[in-house]
Amino acid sequence: MHGLVIKNTGSWYSVRTDDGRIIESKIKGNFRLKSIRSTNPVVIGDRVLIEINNEGTAFITAIEDRKNYMIRRASNLSKQSHILAANIDQALLIVTVNYPVTTTTFIDRFLATAEAYEVPTKIVFNKIDRYNEEDLEYQQGLIHLYSTIGYACYSVCALTGEGMEQLKALVQDQISLLAGHSGVGKSTIINYLLPDVNLKTGAISEYHKMGMHTTTFSEMLPLPTGGYLIDTPGIKGFGTLEMNEGEVSHYFPEIFKFSADCRFHNCTHRHEPGCAVMEALENHYISESRYKSYLSIISDKESGKYREEY
8 A cells, every 4th residue: 555654753654545544654674775874764755655454553665766855964973864854845944044043054055965866945034023133134145145046035934924925825735844953933834834733832042042852753744725844853963975075066056057167077176277166256156155065065075074063
């Protein structure tokens, strides 16, 4: 029997069958995905085959081919991966310029991974009601930067509803992954879009200006207008993996565009003569923050490290 994995609570998976039933399921035997060293071989959004047993639960026996997935390095110094979700129509990266701060390095690592795994991504700037003039000016700078590159940006306040109707239209009939740091307001956004769900929301530490985890497992929430929201636990760091050094520039659209004019086809855009990317950087066609994010990913590839603060 075919079904869709809509919830993961550890060892159990909730599978919505094609006839609308919800079957609690476990992985059969030593089930593992080929070639992926993942902490979670079955993920939210997977289409699976199940065998129902006499108790009314089931075993997951196979995963259908994925059209895409979103992946990150599992933890500090770990070589394993953690897949956030699969078969995603779009990712909505929820960011805040304060309360808590989302760094451009984190944003860029997420975007580069989304490019690598063919997950269309939009950036949602939340909590605009909380910002002072300096915060709002910085946010506008980020919106200009990322929209110029080609990423659609939205400015919202989930608490007051400002900008949220536009977001509601955006997720209609789509499978949308919501991701971001703890405390950026994912649960508040979901509560606005799905008021009957009533997810728990958490307070922000005013001292650390960081959020606490309120979502502890991943879940697909059906939208009344069609489609799903995928709610995931807050991400502290975003370690990239499975990227060769020569490929990293491919996942930064503006760097990749200028790289076509480099003197050497294998240019790393760091020290080579005739590097069109470094020339574009000097002429401000490529932002310094994006270039630093590019270098940080290459640095990780070279040293095998993963710095949690990203």
